Amino acid sequence: MKKEMIEQIDGYGDIIREIDVSRKFGSAFKDEKGKVKDYISHLHPSRIQMRVLDIIDETGSTRTFRLVPEDAPLPPFIAGQYITVFVETGGIRTARPYSISSAPNQRGYYEITIRRVPEGLVSGFFLEKVKTGDVIQTSGPQGFFYYNPVIHEKKVICIAGGSGITPFMSMIREVVECGLDKEIRLIYGNRSVDDIIFHRELTRISEQFDNISYIPVLEIPPEDYSGKQGFITGDIIREVTGNTLDKTFFLCGPPAMYDFCLPELEKLSIPRKRLKKEMYGAPENIWEYPGWPEGLSQDETFSVIVNNGKPFKARAGEPLIKALEKNGVLIPSLCRSGECSMCRVKITAGKVFQPPGVPVRTSDKVFGYVHACVSFPVTDMNIHI
């Protein structure tokens, strides 16, 4: 439309005067430069440089690493959240998520507690190589495994297995240190007494505070042991819980624990809305999952081509992301459990196997996108990243 015609529209002159006034007093937004980034970095920095201030031995195979930020103050987090550490070890650049075990009210540092995983690349690196004073790179706090006061009950049952204790440690410490009006009953399963992380602190807290109870469950109890034994069964949960209706359940532990505990909880008719489960990495025994191609060995290898590049081999029993990293293909990752969708890649030819329940967007499925951290190659394939 021509300008001379626009000028003839009723009310045109009034708006021109309005424009003159607003330009006189308005801002050209020059002081907005860099502001969005700055502001967001206080809450959600993408990377934090951390110095290892202290290393604390927890058990024979577990250590806590106290991390302090090199530059800016640490962003606040909600008890239960994790950070991802980015490391290069053995020529492989990779990342691992670890729940923060220190309390959120502790604003000076984060602690992560790492147990050695058999043949674990990153846990091995931390337990053998990392020293006080080292600088490592982490993400900001991530994840959705936390207490939501709007919908969760004030009485909480926490069920932990092994190193799955770490998010609960943060929650329990916060409740007692900040005097929160919450009640936590912790059921904590381990193989033997020597494997229990934070045993002394948990015992002390539960003796000192009426709103915290601590129920260890041991698979191989010592001789004079009088506590709960075996796996965390429905009976144990029922006994600890009492009335299940006014409580929210939080679970964190290895997949094997979920495989056992979830059916037990189902027996207690706990609705999903009162059950929160933390992600815990890709299954280590994917070939035992229903739907795995019959006769396919976990050691079978397939050829993978990324963006029409040089092919490399990937093992069926190992998540695709690991094969990518081993071959120098860098893709971003945070949760390494299928949840955050950072490692979303497009499969343009071939097939992967994904365990059930992985949250992939409906339309991502349609267009061939998968989360590489929980996808296992079952044919030769081409990937677009």
Place this chain on the structure above:
Amino acid sequence: METYDAVVIGAGNGGLTASATLARKGLNVLLLERHNIPGGAATSFCRGRFEFEVALHQLSGIGTNEKPGPLRMLLDKIGVMDKLEFVPMDDLYRVVVPGEVDITLKPDRNQIVKELQLLFPKEKEGIEKFFDLVWKVFSEVIGVFYFKDPEVSREKYPHFFQYVLKNLQEVFDQCFTDPVLKTIVSPYWTYMGLPPSSLAFVDMAAMLFVYTEFLPYHVKGGSQALSNALADTVLSNGGTIRFNCGVKKIIVENDKIKGVVTENGDEVKTRFVISNASKISTYIDLMEPEHVPQKISDELKQSTLGQSAFTLYLGLNCPPEKVGLNASTNFLIGDTDPDRIYERMQQREIGEEDGMLLTCYDLIDNSFSPKGCSQIALVTLKYGDCWLSVPPEEYAKEKFRVADSMLSAAEKIHPGIRDHIEEMEIATPLTHMRYLGHPKGSIYGFDSYLRNSMFFISNRSDIKGLYNTGGWYGSSGFQPTLESGVKAAKALIREFSAQQEGVK
């Protein structure tokens, strides 16, 4: 150094349709996106067994096969229509003003007029007049702009010349007196952000006309499906998309585009850039001050930041009917004075006196949530400042506190929601700021005052090779931003072809 015919910054609606259009024309295009998925606001996210729609409430401009709307034709041309499944909504919307009215309007002009006249017999003539004006004015707008009539005159388009620069309130005052009636016909002001006292009448006319004539729609798989389909078109036509790759700088020399620098520090050579980043980001963050044209600085000075939003995404373990929901689009309005509602958008507090939009797609798409479940998006507009002032340490607590009061307010009309919530995510203005990169989390761009409309601001940039798309450069919302990308791409292609010709 990498070289591309064109670089598109940002894979929002506009960036996607722009890239798809360029790629289909055979241009070597690079689309750079900060996030790990395409869509900008047109995305979805998973929590538990739910996948939540981030931003789309009612898609306009689709129409039917028999009577296709402009957006259907556009998407068809880009080649994504057959990759998507659109579901029409049976209702235009429902309005609830507690103690006053609870009415659901159908997308049918005659039926709306009849129903309102029955409810407000004293305003019978005014109702007829208002809808008559809406249709007359917008039909003339279509003649002037959509069909680009070369001979526009006051004689030919009398309503256009009389009404197109008036605000909604002026037209209301010529037609009605009852504040409840005004509330019923105008909840869409929240789709634009300004209350009737400052909203352009033509904006309201556009929404009422387009949603009624071409029906409001939902896309199966949510707006993410649309974004993914567009991204797929870019890829299958030889375009390149790089996710997790923001842009740090637009290189300008002698008022001409020379390239861009990515956040990783890689320089990409190009003579053409389409920016889908906010206008502030494009000219303030990505460009050196000396390269910003005076025209743009002047435009920025007459602009003010629009609202962000506070949203609750709720996954319910029951069907929608169980909490009394029977319409997919529900405006819950606690005050018939929109100016007061607008004032409160400066505060963090949310209460019964506010206006909220409650969307529930499960009523028209039974594949949207897991079996027996449903989801609700409960949203209200908020300016970002009141959230920026929250100290980081208090942020999570404050988020939960406000979510709680919003939920309580919604429960006055739909009791029982809280007892059924299985998953909940909360988005504040800071969330929008984080994911969109928009100053103060603004979701619609600048406040849509008439002085910022296309009558007064052209989309020209004064930098050769730079084009813009998205809600910051014209109207916001799905249909306008999707259209703006195609428009930017077409302008680029014209210039690109002219230069190619010149070379030959």
